[in-house]
Amino acid sequence: MEIPRAEVLRYLGWRKQPADAATLDAVERMCGAVIKHALPRGVFARYSYKDFCLAEAEYELKGNDIAKHLSGAKDVVIMAVTLGLDIDRESARLQRVSVRDALIFDAAASAAIEAFADEFTERMSNELGLPIGMRFSPGYGDFPIETVSDIASLLHADKRIGLTVTGSHGMIPLKSITAVAPVNAGCDGKRKNCAACLKTDCAFRSEKQ
Amino acid sequence: MNIITEKLKKGILIFDGAFGTELIKRVKSVGTVPENVNLTRPEVVSEIHRAYLDAGADVISANTFGANRFKAGEKSDEIISAAVALAKQAAGSKAPVALDLGPTGRMSEPMGDTSFEEFYECYKAAVVAGKGADLVLIETMSDLTETRAAALAVKENCDLPLIVSMTFDENMRTFTGTPVDSFVYSVKPLADVIGVNCSLGPGQLIPVVERILSLSDKPVIVQANAGLPDANGVYGVSPEEFAGYAEKFRRMGVSVIGGCCGTTPAHIAAIKSKVGRENLFKPASPPPAVASATRTVYLNGVTVVGERINPTGKKAMKEALRSGNMRYVTERAVEQEDAGAHILDVNCGIPEVDEAETLVRLVRHLETVTDLPLQLDSSDPTALEKALRRYSGRAVVNSVNGEQSSLDRVLPLVKKYGSMVIGLTIDEKGIPKTVDKRIEIAEKIIAEAAKYSIPESDIIIDCLTLTAGAEQQQAVNTLEAIRRLKSAYNVKTALGISNISFGLPCRQSVNTGFLTAALWAGLDLAIINPNVRENIECIDVFNVLSCRDKGATNYISKYSDPAKNPNGSDGGVTANADLGYLIRRGLDGSEAAAEKLLASGMSGDELIEKILVPALNEVGTAYEKGTLFLPQLIASAESAKGAFNAVKKYMKTGTGTAKGAIVMATVKGDVHDIGKNIAATVLSNYGYDVIDLGKNVPPEDVVDAVKKHGAKLVGLSALMTTTVRNMEETIQLLKRECPSAKIMVGGAVLTKEYAEKIGADYYCPDAQSDVKFASEVYGN
Known part of the structure; x- marks a missing residue:
């Protein structure tokens, strides 16, 4: 797994300020620490997509934004990926030792889980022998956050990859992603950049076009 | 005796296989709560149970795996009740029915948001709803806190036999990082049968099974997956191959065998026809050990118990406990762990706090900051009980003594939670004056413990450290008592060393001398301050001279390198470096630079007002303007912290009082x-x-x-x-x-x-x- 340094800096709120050697060195060290503590795992399932539902589960994906995202798809995949609980532990330990390192570790881990999700998507695509479009997670737009728990249930994510949910539909381990993606539809296979996203006041919005 | 133990006397038990895979073959759609089929398609459920019974299963599991309240909501009780009824109906008198309880999909505190009590209530509700079952199977667990809560919920709310099985990966740990050893030592006391299921195929589980068998004096269950699934969800291990592994497990000593994900009635039938019936299980004699959820510590060689989390005679700890200053406790815990402690003693026995509530709070807090197993130090049985109940691991109970009331009150707790226990050789008659009297009390403790089937290997005898200044003869008596006990009994021994020197000058010399003598007499657990270098050195030297540190490798590597600075480098910055510069650039060395300024006569207030605050303000403004970004702001803040520490240390009284x-x-x-x-x-x-x-x-x-x-x-x-x-x-x-x-x-x-x-x-x-x-x- 490769951690894109530009993404790490973006999560740190970098807007092309001069980055000193100590900070860049810390970024390198913390990327190394993430790789060392991460145990990336993923799980997915393919469903037929009919009438806005995962047909074989008779489960409706709620909201207009996901419907728009999946329009045209006959099949979808639901997926769950995680870097594992040791990342959470190391993050907590670093917060006691060096808050600066903890901050950078957190940013590196965020970049890492996204990179792993991309890698996992390629894996799914290879296994299915079909292209897979951009992933869309609960919480984006009007796709309800409660869907996190349902995706985790449908995938038996707790017993297969150790992914659990909180009462508020957060995920533990913290660096985890659940998402839905269209199969063989509406996709160029590449993750779009921030320009396509609705949250224009995001502190981490990239300036790339 | 229970039905499982009875049946195991006659031979191995064959459990059923996967329910989910069989279900999908028969129903069109399976939603977020698969167990709903117990209500909507009962005939399908019965059919699957009959298929496994016909295949030869000796026990079947009700379709209740994910039917708990956290996953299934309000319908949980109804689903569980219906599921057990269907299974009982299918099984008739042919086979017992297991209430099958899987994980709740929640994570325990502190990583997650679910408390021990919340888990307990959830599993209790499931046990009550499933009361028609003949036994309970808790399986596919990853979280030790949840597992213990579930096991206690079963043990305390019904009389049914209990099987507990966790899921381990190729690293021999669960997803939450619990090693096989910690599972066995913590959960075995609470269950009748323990083991492993899911996650891996049978071949890959062999090392896990070997490990469990080497540590378990209770029967072992294994339910492997039929290999790993491919993209279409098809599992690779055939019934014949699976049965081959099942026979291998039986020969290793496993006595309860079934199948998990991907297994079918054909797999169970293959087991039935190919696997021998004889139960070859031999209970292991597990070596003495204690465990936290993430680490097991074996008591072989000298074990260092850190004594610092104890308010007795320590004003700062007393104040921290009184005010709820957990940060102070964290520092003491981490400090002792870094210095080489293997176990941490935890004591909060002061009148100013509710001891039971505080001890539980400490236990919960310490599991967030250290891997080290805990020694629960209290003379209040209620506090001990509450802490033992909550503790995710296997603790040491400090202590019982020779007085009958102590034994009657505390030994049942030791038995229930399977902890190790320290026995003090003191009784209602007071402190013994002779070697013989110490041995006599130790023997009484051992005999009383045996009444609860607590073996000698779970007992640690403390022959008492009396102050040599007042009772000079007693030091030798204690040492002789240790020698005699070690040669006659299979117990461990412990001593709190520091008391020896109370009232004498050059206390550490006396401590070191006594510790050395005690180690040579056979002391196993040294309850000491590991942050005093001489204590650790003493033990390291003993390990060389007693040949435990082979080739003195550890000693040489530890003590040969004088350049080691455990407090972190000064980054090559000279003491004349400008403090303001260090803070603005977020560099190390600020503490030393501040100390120099304070030593040269600058006051703490001046340092803060004239250097620290302006530097931080400058950084803050640059951050707001966007010429610095967050990591640099934080580095500056951490650099400032070093300077604040110096001010606090230098000005011991009151200056630089908090701003609010x-x-x-x-x-x-x-x-x-x-x-x-x-x-x-x-x-x-x-x-x-x-x-x-x-x-x-x-x-x-x-x-x-x-x-x-x-x-x-x-x-x-x-x-x-x-x-x-x-x-x-x-x-x-x-x-x-x-x-x-x-x-x-x-x-x-x-x-x-x-x-x-x-x-x-x-x-x-x-x-x-x-x-x-x-x-x-x-x-x-």
């Missing part, structure tokens, strides 16, 4: 606290007294803290749309109970408008804005 108290918390239901932690660091580095309540904090706790500390400012964080309503609730409660306190809020889910809407006084988009508001509120 600020209570910080991540709200109930939310565990994302890194942003709040960064803000707390920045504020404390500016000199505020930050009371950080942590994460998942109920509104009442915030109010209590504000009242207790007289805080005029509260900082709340939330990350999610689902938890921000708890922020609103907290604000409303604060406005009612502490109307003069100002509230600032932060977190990715918030905006200025929303913050206003829920009644916050300030919205903090970043770490620096907290400082601005704090200085407004406190006028400094």
Whole structure:
């Protein structure tokens, strides 16, 4: 797994300020620490997509934004990926030792889980022998956050990859992603950049076009 | 005796295989609660049970795996009840039915938001709803806290035999990092049968099975997956191959065998026809060990028990316990672990606190900061009971003594929770004066423990360390008692060393001398201050001379390198370096630079006002302007912390008193606290007294803290749309109970408008804005 340094800096709120050697060195060290503590795992399932539902589960994906995202798809995949609980532990330990390192570790881990999700998507695509479009997670737009728990249930994510949910539909381990993606539809296979996203006041919005 | 033990006398037991895979073959759709089929398609459920019975299963599991309240909601009880009835109907009198309880899909505190009590209630409800079953199977577990809560819920709410099985990966750990050893030592006391299921195919489970068998004196269960699934969900291991492994497991000593994901009636039939019936299980004699959820410590060689978390004679610890200053406790724990402690003694026996409640709080807190197993030190059986109940691991109970009431009250707890126990050779007649009397009391403790089937190997005898200044003869008596006990009994021995030198000059020399002598007499557990170098050195030397440290490798590597500086480097910065520069650049060395300035006559207040604050303000402004970004701001804050530490150390009395108290918390239901932690660091580095309540904090706790500390400012964080309503609730409660306190809020889910809407006084988009508001509120 490769951690894109530009993404790490973006999560740190970098807007092309001069980055000193100590900070860049810390970024390198913390990327190394993430790789060392991460145990990336993923799980997915393919469903037929009919009438806005995962047909074989008779489960409706709620909201207009996901419907728009999946329009045209006959099949979808639901997926769950995680870097594992040791990342959470190391993050907590670093917060006691060096808050600066903890901050950078957190940013590196965020970049890492996204990179792993991309890698996992390629894996799914290879296994299915079909292209897979951009992933869309609960919480984006009007796709309800409660869907996190349902995706985790449908995938038996707790017993297969150790992914659990909180009462508020957060995920533990913290660096985890659940998402839905269209199969063989509406996709160029590449993750779009921030320009396509609705949250224009995001502190981490990239300036790339 | 129970039906499982009875059946195992006659031969192995064959469990059934996967339910889910069989279900999908028969029904069109399976939703988020597969167990609903017990209500909607009972005939399918019965059919699957009959298929496994016909295949030869000796026991079948009711279709209740994910039917708990957390996953199935309000219909949980109804589903479980129906499922057990269907299984009982199918099984008739042919086979017992197991109530099958899988994980709740929640994570225990502190990583997650679910408490031990919440898990307990969930599993209790399932046990009550499933009361028609003949036994209970808790399986596919990853979280030791949840597993123990589930096991206790079964043991305390029904009389049924209990099987507990966890899931391990190729690293021999669960997803939460619990090693096989910790599972066995912690859970075996609570169950009748233990073992492993799921995650891996049978071949890959062999090392896990071997390990469990080597440590378990109770029968072992194995239910492997039929290999790993391919893209279409098809599992690769055939019935014949699976049965081959099942026979291998039986020959290793496994006596309960079934199948997990991907197995079918054909797999069970293959086991039935190919696997021998004879039960070859031989109980192991597990070596003495203690465990936390993430680490097992074997008591071979010299074990260091850190004694510092104890208020007796320690004013600062007493104050920390009294005021709930967990940070102080954390420092002592981490310090002792870093110095080489293997176990931490935990004592909070002072009249100013509720001992039971405080001991539980300490246990819960310590599991967030250390891997080390704990020694629960209390003479209050209620405190011991509550702490043992909650502790995720296998603890040492410190202590029982020769008095009958102590034995009667504490040994049942030791038995129930399977802990090790320290027995003090003292009784109602007082401190023994002779070697013989010490041995006599030790023998009484051993005999009483045997009545509860607690073996000698679970017992640690403390022959008492009396002060040599007052009772000079007793040192030799204690040493001789250790020698005799070690040669006659299979117990371990412990001593709290420091008491030997009380009242004498050059205390450490006396401590070192006594510790050395005790080690040569056969001492196993040294209860000491590991942060005193001489104590650890003494043990390291003993390990060389007694040939435990082969080739003196450890000793040589540890003591040959004089350049090691455990406190971190000074980064090559000279002591003349400009302190302001160090802070502005976020560099190390600020503590030394500050000390030099203070030594040269600058006052603490001057240093703070003239150097620290302007430097931090400059950094803050640069951050706001965007010429610095967050890691640089934080590095500066950490550099400033070094200088503040120097000021605090130098000015022991009262100067640089805090600028004001600020209570910080991540709200109930939310565990994302890194942003709040960064803000707390920045504020404390500016000199505020930050009371950080942590994460998942109920509104009442915030109010209590504000009242207790007289805080005029509260900082709340939330990350999610689902938890921000708890922020609103907290604000409303604060406005009612502490109307003069100002509230600032932060977190990715918030905006200025929303913050206003829920009644916050300030919205903090970043770490620096907290400082601005704090200085407004406190006028400094």
